Amino acid sequence: DAGITQSPRHKVTETGTPVTLRCHQTENHRYMYWYRQDPGHGLRLIHYSYGVKDTDKGEVSDGYSVSRSKTEDFLLTLESATSSQTSVYFCAIRGGYEQYFGPGTRLTVT
Amino acid sequence: DQQVKQNSPSLSVQEGRISILNCDYTNSMFDYFLWYKKYPAEGPTFLISISSIKDKNEDGRFTVFLNKSAKHLSLHIVPSQPGDSAVYFCAASAIGNQFYFGTGTSLTVIP
Numbered sequence: 025d026a027g028i029t030q031s032p033r034h035k036v037t038e039t040g041t042p043v044t045l046r047c048h049q050t051e052n053h054r055y056m057y058w059y060r061q062d063p064g065h066g067l068r069l070i071h072y073s074y075g076v077k078d079t080d081k082g083e084v085s086d087g088y089s090v091s092r093s094k095t096e097d098f099l100l101t102l103e104s105a106t107s108s109q110t111s112v113y114f115c116a117i118r119g120g121y122e123q124y125f126g127p128g129t130r131l132t133v134t
Numbered sequence: 135d136q137q138v139k140q141n142s143p144s145l146s147v148q149e150g151r152i153s154i155l156n157c158d159y160t161n162s163m164f165d166y167f168l169w170y171k172k173y174p175a176e177g178p179t180f181l182i183s184i185s186s187i188k189d190k191n192e193d194g195r196f197t198v199f200l201n202k203s204a205k206h207l208s209l210h211i212v213p214s215q216p217g218d219s220a221v222y223f224c225a226a227s228a229i230g231n232q233f234y235f236g237t238g239t240s241l242t243v244i245p
Contacts, residue, residue, distance in 0.1 A: 072231060125170075
């Protein structure tokens with residue numbers, strides 16, 4: 025157990041509304057990541073963080089922003105949700121050379 | 135452009151036999167490779183990894199083989215058990231902060 029929680033676990037929202045997903049870790053890891061998982065695409069990196077207030081874009085960052093004001097929390101925000109952002113979102117931390125994942129958030133945009 | 139590819143979306147194996155899952159990559163700068171296992175409605179869990187300085191790493195029933203010249207790695211599960219039925223993702227990194235994942239192979243172990 026890598027001590028990673030995600031909230032909410034499930035969310036349904038309407039197109040055009042803002043949505044924030046939260047990732048919380050208890051083990052003080054420096055690196056945190058947000059991925060989305062879609063059929064036929066595997067896991068794709070949205071954004072990652074390498075420290076408080078230090079973030080960078082991944083391969084599918086358009087339409088998403090992130091913030092990290094504390095080591096333990098990494099927030100993913102969809103400023104104006106679209107149906108193409110319906111997905112399962114996973115947070116991960118890096119411990120050594122490996123990544124460890126949270127349980128996921130299933131987001132549906134109607 | 136997919137830098138890590140798993141060309142078999144699914145695989146079925148009889149219990150007790152060997153399962154072989156394959157993964158190809160295109161970036162010669164990758165130096166660390168990982169396999170993850172994922173059950174439905176759960177996050178991926180780390181299974182086994184290998185550094186580019188090795189060509190084999192073994193952990194119990196799981197062995198990962200790396201062929202750098204072919205840019206290919208494989209995961210062998212022997213013997214396969216029904217509880218191994220899951221989606222398996224391979225991933226790669228290049229001494230960096232980013233990890234690149236394949237699209238996954240769904241393994242079904244038939245009792």
